[in-house]
Amino acid sequence: MSKVAFIGAGNMSKAIIVGLIEQGFTASNIIVSNPSAPKREALAKQYGLQHTDDNIAAANFCDTIVLSVKPHLIKDVCQQIASQIDISNKCFISLAAGISIAQIQAALAQPAAVVRCMPNTPSQVGLGMTGMYASPEVNNQQQQYSNDLLNAVGKVMWLENEAKIDDLLTVSGSSPAYFFAFMEAMQQQAITFGFSQEDARELVQQAAIGAATMVIKNADTDIATLRENVTSKGGTTQAALQVFSDGKLGELVSSAMIRAKARSIEICESN
Ligand SMILES: NC(=O)c1ccc[n+]([C@@H]2O[C@H](COP(=O)([O-])OP(=O)(O)OC[C@H]3O[C@@H](n4cnc5c(N)ncnc54)[C@H](OP(=O)(O)O)[C@@H]3O)[C@@H](O)[C@H]2O)c1
Numbered sequence: 001m002s003k004v005a006f007i008g009a010g011n012m013s014k015a016i017i018v019g020l021i022e023q024g025f026t027a028s029n030i031i032v033s034n035p036s037a038p039k040r041e042a043l044a045k046q047y048g049l050q051h052t053d054d055n056i057a058a059a060n061f062c063d064t065i066v067l068s069v070k071p072h073l074i075k076d077v078c079q080q081i082a083s084q085i086d087i088s089n090k091c092f093i094s095l096a097a098g099i100s101i102a103q104i105q106a107a108l109a110q111p112a113a114v115v116r117c118m119p120n121t122p123s124q125v126g127l128g129m130t131g132m133y134a135s136p137e138v139n140n141q142q143q144q145y146s147n148d149l150l151n152a153v154g155k156v157m158w159l160e161n162e163a164k165i166d167d168l169l170t171v172s173g174s175s176p177a178y179f180f181a182f183m184e185a186m187q188q189q190a191i192t193f194g195f196s197q198e199d200a201r202e203l204v205q206q207a208a209i210g211a212a213t214m215v216i217k218n219a220d221t222d223i224a225t226l227r228e229n230v231t232s233k234g235g236t237t238q239a240a241l242q243v244f245s246d247g248k249l250g251e252l253v254s255s256a257m258i259r260a261k262a263r264s265i266e267i268c269e270s271n
Pocket of ligand 1: 007036070119121
């Protein structure tokens, strides 16, 4: 069975490790590396993993290396590993936003097998959506293994080219925050109507999860039709939707997503 090293014991590593353990992955095949002790020790103690403060020891232990440090550290971590061990049979999985496969291979100083992933925050509750793209050096077994790792925290979508990561980032990567912003605004207005903060939150979150579940359970029905089905002519919902329409909600959302994509490209180019 393949072994995996997580470089960085932060939020995303923790989410994936918890998902893997819940799916029956053998804990002794996982090692986590982190410079400071508390996070990796807590993970190791709770799930029976191996842990270290030495990225080289972690990389030596495994076939697959998950790069789960902040984007500005990816280059240093790759240079450190590639300068000290033979990486020719290893597969690197990068979770870092804004770092291309070419940049990772340049830091590794060879055309290594690299899978670039863009997960999102709901991965932390097992409901993530991860876009993935594999460099040509990744073999079928490595691709399947990468798929299994990210599947542990939600759904996975393989992209036909790396540039699609920038599109996906604005659709599923950043978008949990769009929904949070919408729910936040609704909660605020509910409080203005006199609901307690707690009641306002419950009303909003139940509506959100109900709407999302209806979208999932009515897979053959367009989202536009679901909206029309709850919009009686001359009724309250139509009155609210008219305000969105007058404020050009559709155009606003498009502009926001186009801006996020442009920013993703800018960040990648500046790294
Ligand atoms: N969280 C998300 O929802 C999300 C979504 C999409 C993509 N990502 C990507 O996933 C990656 C990890 O994000 P995260 O949220 O898990 O970050 P995080 O919670 O800050 O975790 C990063 C970890 O890396 C450790 N670290 C720092 N320098 C290191 C080194 N040289 N070697 C090994 N470990 C080192 C840090 O340790 P110390 O704390 O001890 O410094 C920290 O525990 C990032 O590239 C991010 O862009 C995250």
